[in-house]
Amino acid sequence: MTDVHRMYDPGPVPPAGVPATMRAVVQDRYGPPEHLQVREVPTPAPGTGEVLLRVSAAALNPYDWHLTTGRPYFMRLLFGLRRPARAVRGADVAGRVVAVGEGVVGLAVGDRVAGMASGSFAEYAVADATSVAVLPDRIPDDEAAAIPLAGTTALQALRDHGALVAGRHVLVVGAAGGVGGYAVQLAVAMGAVVTGVCSTGNVDLVRSWGATEVVDRTVTDWADGPRHDLVVDTVGTRPLAVCRRAVRPGGGYVMIGGPKANPWIDPLGRVVAGHLRFAGRPERFVQFTATRSADDLRVLWEHAAAGRLRPFVGRRIGLDDVPAAVAAVGAGHTRGKVVVDVAGGA
Ligand SMILES: NC(=O)c1ccc[n+]([C@@H]2O[C@H](COP(=O)([O-])OP(=O)(O)OC[C@H]3O[C@@H](n4cnc5c(N)ncnc54)[C@H](OP(=O)(O)O)[C@@H]3O)[C@@H](O)[C@H]2O)c1
Known part of the structure; x- marks a missing residue:
């Protein structure tokens, strides 16, 4: 019922x-x-x-x-x-x-x-x-x-869809948001080198979560920076060609959020365009919907209880x-x- x-x-x-x-x-x-x-x-x-x-x-x-x-x-x-x-x-x-x-x-x-x-x-x-x-x-x-929805999404993006391992370079776009904030902290906990993208007022916050670099998106275009092994994009409003150029060959672009302007198709249109734009390229395009998992919640509780996820x-x-x-x-x-x-x- x-x-x-x-x-x-x-x-x-x-x-x-x-x-x-x-x-x-x-x-x-x-x-x-x-x-x-x-x-x-x-x-x-x-x-x-x-x-x-x-x-x-x-x-x-x-x-x-x-x-x-x-x-x-x-x-x-x-x-x-x-x-x-x-x-x-x-x-x-x-x-x-x-x-x-x-x-x-x-x-x-x-x-x-x-x-x-x-x-x-x-x-x-x-x-x-x-x-x-x-x-x-x-x-x-x-x-x-x-924690639950945003934390589960961040965990699955990094671990399951981004295949993240220690030492890799990760860029998190929307780093001060719910998913982005957890993605920064979990990537740091997994031993990655993390760059966060956020607006001016959130730079110190994102740095406090362990990001090595923080890009103030109101000053600098993150797409002009170095390439990354993994880009976790919770915003999804930059052109896909630009996003692809931010990924190293063999790396991945994980789309978590997307545009909302068109009430009929957004963000689905970007998902279709992403698969086409990355087709045949050495960089991977991934979009996923987080799945509910009590096991993943317990992983998140462990990180939170140990102070790695705040x-x-x-x-x-x-x-x-x-x-x-x-x-x-x-x-x-x-x-x-x-x-x-x-x-x-x-
Ligand atoms: N695929 C899935 O299963 C799944 C699961 C959960 C959420 N989502 C989606 O993921 C997105 C983010 O969710 P959330 O919970 O993290 O949302 P949120 O807490 O509202 O965070 C969004 C963040 O995006 C940043 N932002 C806004 N415009 C930006 C821009 N142009 N460039 C860079 N950053 C920008 C904002 O910070 P600043 O203003 O400081 O930049 C804000 O902190 C949503 O679209 C949501 O629907 C998808």
Whole structure:
């Protein structure tokens, strides 16, 4: 059963001790973020393979903007034609397990977990048991909530799609953003030599994460610099020919983000163009969609617990501030992560 049915039909009775309704950020149709509403809705119940979390903290990602606006339009074929099948927004989450569905192995009521849920901008959220992982004591909830989607994407970009090994030179474009910030820190942890690209106000921040070089994109064109073994591009707005020239023969260009100007095809048009532009060349073009993985979350927790991955919470907000924050994240100049303090009711 989808969340939308849980919200508009009576739905299953919430587990004992869980209130029948909760506050949540909800959308009834695709549109600009101001269409999002904070209202009282029925509390979901976990289905088979799912857990119910009492949400402590959630975090925003551009993904939330895409689901809110339904852009690019082709995405609606997957998520719902008039509105997302799941009406409550939010994915990144940290909280405590308050109920466990049938067939769940390895998680129990009372566990403190973080990961990706269906509708984390709410007091309670259902998550697939394989999309969350138990947190070490050393990682506080607000920092944990800031890691899952962006951290998983950065890890998979470097390790799985970039085949990064120690000593290689990596360029991270969008280095002060969610994915870029984690890509810088994880690449440093993997022994790479890292150059970050960001705007003036973020240069010191990116350097503090261990980047050897930081390019202020308002002053210097990163494409004019030396070639790199791996380019991780979370922005994707420079011409592909320019991006290719920044990669050493045998190296790779990993496209994580792309343009949003054309609501029909962006960023898909750039993916197609990228494969064509790199075809037959010694440089590789890679585009991927991050996959949810509890194992990868545990890798990220290890880095965070050891201090090698430091989540940067740029802003803390309450549930009522989420609509405006989704608009800001959609504009693409977020510094670090925006975290929603759900338990505190800020
Ligand atoms: N493929 C996947 O599975 C996947 C997963 C997660 C995210 N994404 C995509 O990856 C992109 C980044 O996500 P995110 O969570 O990191 O977003 P974010 O936190 O909003 O960060 C975006 C960063 O881009 C920088 N930026 C904006 N314009 C720039 C430009 N012209 N040149 C260089 N840097 C620029 C901004 O910093 P400055 O203004 O300081 O430069 C900002 O820090 C989004 O498009 C998102 O949809 C894809």
